[in-house]
Amino acid sequence: MQEADLTEQLEQPGAATAALNGDPAESATAVDPADPAAAPSEAPMIVFEAVTKVYDPNVVALREASFVIEKGEFVFLVGPSGSGKSTIMRLLLKELDPTDGRIIVGGRELARLRRSKVPMLRRNLGCVFQDFKLLTDRTAYDNVAYALKVQGDSKTQIRAKVPEILALVGLGSKMTNVPHELSGGEQQRVSIARAFVNHPPLLICDEPTGNLDPDTSVGIMQLLYRINRTGTTVVMATHDREMVDKMRKRVIALEEGVVVRDERRGGYG
């Protein structure tokens, strides 16, 4: 399975893929996190302009990083440990503010985004992490439902959306299991379901396969690829050389906080 061309494999439309596909064009236009009407639809999804991030006391995690990610792209962020991949993710979530430079997400400059609008940004920006970041005392269903509750969805809406998205990621039969009753791959599927249940225009994944064995990783990659096919922009930080080489997608390589390479159909390098 890992031997064949992964991209080709992933394009086989299964039942779930069909459901996921929906209308890619429509998803792609709903981009602006804070205000969909504000940005023209041709605007890039992400713009980094000479972004520098210095942590206290004096760790330079990102040095004048610049790149543009268009809507609907699938982009790998690669580089050794400590090269600044997670820092980019945290900047996108406005968990951190850059020391210098500009970050624009969905046409909206993050520095101008008020603190009170940050939850709105995050509801339109799915995020997946290496450690899943699930609420450990809640079932798979409740973990996904929480992302809907925070934005004020009604019980009826939640009852309609959650089982559908969980079935989509292949967990239709494990909705009532709590995280420790699920395998790593299954937990990551729950976290992807939670990230995607709002159909956000942008999905960012920080080493989503970092804790998973290769076979499980392929399954997660398939899922992310299918999500990308619906028009959702996917940015994925990874260490997984084999995966990156197979996918032949755009690769942005980092080294010590500097963007050293940016190839349209690259390999890990």
Next chain:
Amino acid sequence: MRARLFVTEAFRSIAANLSTSVAAVMTVLIGMFLLGLFIALGSWVISWTNHVKKDLVVDVYFCTELTCGTEATTKEINAVKLQLDQNPDVKSYKFVSKDDAWEEMKDRFPELTENAPRNPLPASYEVIPEDADQVQAIAASLQPPPVGVETVKYGEKKAERVLQVAKIIGGIFLVGSLILLVASTILIANTIRLSIFSRRREIEVMKLVGASNWFVRAPFMLEGLLCGLAGSILAVVLLLLAKELALPGIMGRIESPGDIQAWNFPVVALILIVMSLLVGAFGSGITLRRFLRI
């Protein structure tokens, strides 16, 4: 709609963190029980002090045939009355006639009065000072005794010493209550801090999926409020038990005039409950602030 969601979340979280919730309730229970005990005890001491203060009066005894050879005349009595009227230290005074004194004597010591040939008791003025400390000054203003006055007596050393002790006890009570108040607040705050610290990862996740600060905070505050409520109600129940069961046993052995009373129990209970609610809710809310900056 939101409110119901927050209530559900709060109960969910209490159940999920049962040991922490129980610890929080117990902390409130202990703190509030001790504080309630102190308030009750302290207010009893204050009430007792006031009672002793009331005993601090100046008695002006008029002449009788037995003591001076002649009874004090109305004129002489009125002269003393005038003097008391003009003294700014005097709050009020009461005239006790010979007959009044005799009646009181009859009530208190019937066997002594039974076969007395006539009333030997003097008429007197019972003078209450503006401040208990002024008894001495008032007595001094009647020295040497005006004509017709046999003697002037006041609460002497014993009452004064009692008052001093009461003052010290009152001070100890005040300081003790403050220390207890601060200690229980710190204890409760610490319990809240630990509970929130152990759940900071949960809070981080909530914020990452787009929960607003208030969405995270409201269930936590509600949880603090409920723990505070539970703890303080338990404390009030314990205090009530102590009052109903233990107190009669203790009080039975202490001679306690009717006008000495601890504070109204419902008022103390209300104060404790309201304080616990506030500390629970705002303690959680304020502690949370540090963890919400994500």
